[in-house]
Amino acid sequence: MIRYASLFLVFVSLVSTGLSQPVFQIHSLPSDGILLNNGWHFHTGDNPAWANPTFNDSQWMVMNPTQDIKADSILWKAGQGWFRLRFSIDDSLAKQSLSLLIQQTGASQIFLNGQLIGKFGDLGTTNEQVQAVTPVNSAFIGMPVWHSGQQVLAIRFAIQKGIPYIVFADRPNTALSLRLIQTNHLGLQLEGNVSVYFDFLRAGLYFIFFIIHFALFWFNSWQKSNRYFFLYALLNSISCVLIGLAYEQVHLAATRMVFLISLNLVFLVGQLFLLTAIYTTFNQRRGIVYWGMVLYAVVRTCWGIKFCERVKFVVHDLNVH
Secondary structure (H helix, E strand, O other): OHHHHHHHHHHHHHHHHHHOOOOEEEOOOOOOOEEOOOOOEEEEOOOHHHHOOOOOOOOOEEOOOOOEOOOOHHHHHHOEEEEEEEEEEOHHHHOOOEEEEEEEOEEEEEEEOOEEEEEEOEOOOOHHHOEOEOOOOOOEEEEOOOOOEEEEEEEEEEOOOOOOOOOEOOEOOEOEEEEEEEHHHHHHHHHOOOHHHHHHHHHHHHHHHHHHHHHHHHHOOOOHHHHHHHHHHHHHHHHHHHHHHHHHHOOEHHHHHHHHHHHHHHHHHHHHHHHHHHHHHOOOOOOHHHHHHHHHHHHHHHHHHHHHHHHHHHHHHHHHO
16 A cells, blocks of 8 residues: 555655646836746647646747748748746735737737736738738737736737738837836836838938939929939938838838838838939939849849748758658
8 A cells, every 4th residue: 555655755756746847927017117028939720728728738839929020931831829937926926917018010919817917909700801910009908917926928829911012110029028127117118119110201301302403403402312302302201201100100011011011112212212312313324233232123123022922931941851
């Protein structure tokens, strides 16, 4: 009897050891919060049971969800899956009002300890029905933590396919980014995002440049270079305003990508006006060098918009085979 009891204790010990999983410890929060980019596990597919905090995800692959949606071929090819994160908070934080700042390029349902606390976009019932969103910078949800100790975030996530995702102005299409922050510090974090103000500042500088060259062209119409300069400045001024609006107001991923592609084409035309203005200013003949640069700019823009996604799939398939 004692031998069986000993074997049982050994079995329980082994099982508990196998089920124990690393937990991300959070002892305090700075004023700008903590970006939850470590400790995530990911699995392709869809199963409601994966929202259960007691589910064992130790065999799932480790993945950083804050990267671009195309950065990990498994996520991009699958198109749908679940992210899970185990973390622990101290007693002092459990008594605070907490929130999650959300940034994503997809559709998601966010569960905390098995309870649905937020939803962005529409996951639909099939991949074709997914409607992805890219929440504006002010998107956040409450984090109802009722106790200290271990917490489990489980996120059902899907990518909307058929959209020509492009990286515009070095701004990646982040798959999923969650920042844990105290609710009373939300204002500071939201006000700290100054990228849109830089967009409007650049728009103002281009508009001043436009006024100057428009006036020069108005009074000296024979200087054709001023015409190309003011057209270049006008297009860039409008584009900078629209960029700021796109990232602050447009939340549907498909609409934003179409918007950004259009802006890419507007920038291309503006650059061609600038090139022509420089050639005209120095009375240079538009020969093979000029048309070579024009062709390069057009091909580079079209490659970035249209063909990059196809090439990525071809390269991935070659590596697989």
